[in-house]
Amino acid sequence: MIIRKEYKFYAAHRNEELADKCRNLHGHRYGVVCHFEVERKGSISTLFGDFDAKVAPLLKTQYDHALLINIEDPLYRTLVDHCERTGETLRLKRFTRPTSVENLAFILFGEITELGFRLHQLEIRETDSSVCVYTREDWVSDNRHFANKDNELLQIEAVS
Ligand SMILES: Nc1nc2c(c(=O)[nH]1)N=C([C@H](O)[C@H](O)COP(=O)(O)OP(=O)(O)OP(=O)(O)O)CN2
Numbered sequence: 001m002i003i004r005k006e007y008k009f010y011a012a013h014r015n016e017e018l019a020d021k022c023r024n025l026h027g028h029r030y031g032v033v034c035h036f037e038v039e040r041k042g043s044i045s046t047l048f049g050d051f052d053a054k055v056a057p058l059l060k061t062q063y064d065h066a067l068l069i070n071i072e073d074p075l076y077r078t079l080v081d082h083c084e085r086t087g088e089t090l091r092l093k094r095f096t097r098p099t100s101v102e103n104l105a106f107i108l109f110g111e112i113t114e115l116g117f118r119l120h121q122l123e124i125r126e127t128d129s130s131v132c133v134y135t136r137e138d139w140v141s142d143n144r145h146f147a148n149k150d151n152e153l154l155q156i157e158a159v160s
Pocket of ligand 1: 015022026101129130
């Protein structure tokens with residue numbers, strides 16, 4: 001059985017890899033639709049509020065009004081310097097790769113799984129017309145893909 005729950009957060013980001021408008025810092029109202037796999041326990045499965053009690057604080061504290069930023073993006077260093085110089089604290093959600101909606105889906109799928117839920121699918125709406133539908137199979141495949149990439153990097157670092 002699937003329970004679908006909808007959440008949202010507002011965040012800024014840019015995609016430094018793309019040579020178009022997405023390279024500029026800009027904001028989105030990200031819509032997050034979680035499809036949870038659940039099992040019936042009597043008349044209900046998992047209480048709706050049990051999802052909210054864990055997922056909403058994750059989004060509120062780490063993503064809402066944050067800047068999603070790749071730590072490999074040169075802008076990240078500038079922001080860290082700014083914070084060190086001024087003592088200001090900025091809410092930065094650090095990625096280890098560009099902040100595409102596909103990479104956001106990969107990270108969020110893992111974080112929500114760590115909260116103890118079994119996701120079947122995650123939908124992330126970035127704009128009015130664009131939604132990333134990210135399945136458990138995508139997550140398994142991305143975990144393999146990124147593990148291989150990280151191993152490649154470690155091997156390159158080891159021989160250089
Ligand atoms: N596969 C992906 N393509 C794009 C991504 C992405 O994460 N994955 N991201 C962007 C940009 O971040 C952008 O903000 C969204 O771009 P786009 O849909 O082109 O924006 P519009 O203003 O045209 O949105 P509409 O709702 O269609 O007006 C781009 N591509």
